[in-house]
Amino acid sequence: MGAAPGAVPGGASGVARFGRPEPPVGKVGTDVRRDVTATLPWMGAGTEFLVQLVDALPDDALRAPSALPGWSRAHVIAHVARNAEALARLAAWARTGVETPMYADAEQRAAEIESSAQRPAETLRRELTITAEDLDVALSALDDRMWHNTVRSALGRAIPAAEIPWMRVREVWLHSVDLASGTTVSDLPPEVVDTLLDDVTGVLSSRDGCPSATLTATDRDRTWSLGPEGAGVEVHGPAAQLLGGVTGRSGGAALTALGGDLPVPPRWL
Structure with a gap:
């Protein structure tokens, strides 16, 4: 099993490398999923945890099956990297007002994941980290007003930009389990x-x-x-x-x- 979530520096109250520890805005409404003071630290800690799990795997282990049918671990890593890019597009939409969907369509999303999964292990690791850092930068550019701007999820649901970090929280923590490297749902932070x-x-x-x-x-x-x-x-x-x-x-x-x-x-x- 990889390091427990409690071992990630910062844990649920701060972050080590990813995410911004002092977001500038509180809740949008009353839903914690739109409270970036909670979700940005969860996002950062989850990213750190996932990157540590991936870094602990030998290169050839990335080609082994994941817990998701039909996907290798490389597919999971590729998906998380491409998801960071997609969410950064939503952050740009919230910042500029120019509509920038997560994906052109489901076929494009699937093709990008499949192509990315074939890349060398070193490239997969680097892209996982760089895209997460780029997402942090994109989110850090949002001010209090921009967090309230409406964007759309990949399924077409209208949401405030403040929900973007929560969308990333789901990805990094649950796909840490899907790597099938020893982490289980019991390793996720209670909150x-x-x-x-x-x-x-x-x-x-x-x-x-x-x-x-x-x-x-x-x-x-x-x-x-x-x-x-x-x-x-x-x-x-x-x-x-x-x-x-x-x-x-x-x-x-x-x-x-x-x-x-x-x-x-x-x-x-």
Whole structure:
């Protein structure tokens, strides 16, 4: 297993190399996912953690399968690098007002990832770091007003620019697990786990066919509702394992279902 998140200098309250430790604006609304005073440090710590995991892998190990079907570890690294570029385009949109989508289309996104994944290990490592640094620079150019400017996600959802760091938080922390190098959802910081559960259950509950369930964390006083309101399965387990269950990143062995089988939600992202 790679270094635990607590070993990353700065942790959840500051960052070592990536991200800005003193962002200039607070919340946009009341959603922590739009509170850059929280998400920028989470983003920086997650980037540091992911880079350390990648740097610890031998070059030939980057060609081994990841935890994502059909993708090698190189594909995961390439995706995270290209994602940083895409989010930097959104930051430029928020700063200039000139519409700059994340990707031209899904085909372009897939082609860029596939092409990037074939590059030498040294290039992959360098691009992972450089694109993350470039994203930090792009975000640091946003002032209090610009954080409120509206941009669009890759799925076409209108969002304030203040949500861009959260989009990156999801990428760096969950893809650290997807590298299949020993890191699990239990290694993610608790505050990131809880906010991911907020995000995932909210998105999945709006999808057709989402089962009804109440997710109850056994390691803190929190519950999350999944699917339509009404009778459903009660799922108990550590919050990180609940997250792993709804995102398909753990097998559910640490979860207990009362009133039925463990729910199988639709795909999240």
